[in-house]
Amino acid sequence: MPAVANLLVIAAVVVLVLQRQMRVQRLDTERRFWVLPLVLGVLALRDPQLVDHQHTVLSAVLLAAGLVAVLAMGTVWGWTVRIWRGADGALLVKGTKATLAAWGGMIAVRVGIYGIGSALHVHQASSALLLGMAVMLLVRSLVVNWRARMLGAESTSAVLH
Template sequence: MIALTNVLVIAAVMVVVVQRQMRAQRLDTERRFWLLPLILGALALRDPQLVDHQHPALSVVLLVAGLVAVLGMGSVWGWTVRLWRTADGSVMAKGTKATVAAWIGMIAIRLGLYGIGTALHVHQAGSSLMLGMAVLLLVRSLVVNWRARTLEPAPPTAVLH
């Protein structure tokens, strides 16, 4: 039951995140962007089956490989987001086609790792996906927020008299 709940939580988070990313929205760099990843990470780390106790070494290797992959993909995802500053100085963000490609790449990598684990008879808990999602969201947010803080101010608009 826990695995099904984890998969449903992951699917819901993915749908919400991707949907929001593809719409232009004001970026609040002061927002607590780390809160959702913290919650997802805490939920994942509390699962005693995060590591397969019959194949601990292989299980940890697959878990670490997945986390390294999401570190990279989170960075890629953060760089694919289009950022711009409006005339009032606020920062806007919108996902691009490259953002969708990054998501597809991440899903392909996760499926590949899952396939390897299955071939090696390693049990992979849904909590490992949740932990990966937490890391992915955190890294993406860090990259986007860093990029937003380094944006040039919007050029002044001409005032007609």
């Protein structure tokens, strides 16, 4: 996919995800939360320019560093989401100010990695951002779903005692 198209997909996903995160929504732990990250990951991995072939090692190191960073930031993001039970017993979630700060931190990290790559004259494809977004969304969803299950287990054990 061309770089401009990748950037448009990334921008659309960021706007959609942030908009959804900042409002109260019912959490469906049975939902296929992995579908969007899978689609984004496949789109990214199809790009033959994901790694700069003139600077293979540096490019791979920058890509790996970016993925490690998004693993960490996805985890942080998952812990910033507020989870609670509504009056009807349904699990509800909503992003907090810390969620916005996590996004700001992730953007700063990505800009830093891009800056390092540029200083080293390593071409960084927009598909690396797409892959990072996929990993971050997947990790965030795994953390939120795990936290929700733990909340459900606490509620169940409190009823049993």
